[in-house]
Amino acid sequence: MLLFAMVFQFTADLRQPTYPVFKMAENNGTNRMIIVVTPTYKRMTRIPDMLRMANTLSHVKDIHWIVVEDGNKTVPAVKDILERTRIPYTYIAHKTAVGYPRRGWYQRTMALKLIRSNTSQILGSDHEEGVVYFGDDDNSYDIRLFTDYIRNVKTLGIWAVGLVGGTVVEAPKVVDGKVTAFNVKWNPKRRFAVDMAGFAVNLKVVLNSDAVFGTSCKRGGGAPETCLLEDMGLEREDIEPFGHEKEKDREIFVWHTKTSTPNIVQAKKNATKPVPPPETFGYFVEV
Numbered sequence: 392m393l394l395f396a397m398v399f400q401f402t403a404d405l406r407q408p409t410y411p412v413f414k415m416a417e418n419n420g421t422n423r424m425i426i427v428v429t430p431t432y433k434r435m436t437r438i439p440d441m442l443r444m445a446n447t448l449s450h451v452k453d454i455h456w457i458v459v460e461d462g463n464k465t466v467p468a469v470k471d472i473l474e475r476t477r478i479p480y481t482y483i484a485h486k487t488a489v490g491y492p493r494r495g496w497y498q499r500t501m502a503l504k505l506i507r508s509n510t511s512q513i514l515g516s517d518h519e520e521g522v523v524y525f526g527d528d529d530n531s532y533d534i535r536l537f538t539d540y541i542r543n544v545k546t547l548g549i550w551a552v553g554l555v556g557g558t559v560v561e562a563p564k565v566v567d568g569k570v571t572a573f574n575v576k577w578n579p580k581r582r583f584a585v586d587m588a589g590f591a592v593n594l595k596v597v598l599n600s601d602a603v604f605g606t607s608c609k610r611g612g613g614a615p616e617t618c619l620l621e622d623m624g625l626e627r628e629d630i631e632p633f634g635h636e637k638e639k640d641r642e643i644f645v646w647h648t649k650t651s652t653p654n655i656v657q658a659k660k661n662a663t664k665p666v667p668p669p670e671t672f673g674y675f676v677e678v
């Protein structure tokens with residue numbers, strides 16, 4: 392009998408999967424709509440970047456994705472990606488206005504105006520609350536950023552971001568549950584020394600102000616994040632820090648993994664003819 396039990400246990404062990412098993416995030420009881428704002432622009436790596444982000448967001452419930460094209464019109468290939476996610480989305484085009492830096496400021500501004508003028512359509516009939524998050528298309532996101540952090544933001548949520556600001560990690564310094572400073576290298580004295588990917592704002596804060604990303608930011612060394620949050624009337628005391636509870640081995644849920652431009656072999660220049668575009672063999676690539 393002992394031999395039989397040992398053999399049975401051995402064969403049972405063989406039946407166990409040898410690959411990791413991931414548990415889906417559980418619903419935390421709130422159905423706040425997460426409104427993700429993503430500025431985007433034409434580049435060779437844009438489609439794979441959007442695919443990666445779309446695959447992440449498609450696993451998050453109660454979400455509305457606002458994508459703003461830096462151009463005069465939307466791009467069919469991007470719209471196809473959004474359609475395939477089967478999540479509610481808004482895709483609009485706003486070419487960067489004169490005087491704005493080409494860093495998504497103008498596109499985020501247009502998204503804020505859209506949110507304020509179309510709140511009920513974005514929330515839908517099943518949601519009374521929302522949270523706004525500015526998520527770039529070339530970052531890497533853990534699903535728990537949305538399910539565990541963003542959805543629970545009541546006013547202003549802030550968390551760590553990996554590979555940003557010339558450091559391995561930027562994070563708020565938390566003492567007794569309050570943010571007292573920021574562990575950053577660049578201009579740490581900013582009231583909100585946080586990266587764009589490192590915060591989310593409750594929709595009620597957005598609706599109670601007319602703050603947008605201007606053509607420039609004179610405070611905080613020119614960082615748009617602190618200007619926006621200050622213009623929304625927020626203070627350090629409003630910050631809700633996330634992910635700081637453990638003393639060590641804390642997890643980072645969002646990373647600045649900006650896709651590098653691939654090294655494409657170009658045709659040699661000809662004095663009489665322009666260099667032809669790379670061969671794509673009929674496949675769509677934004678070259």
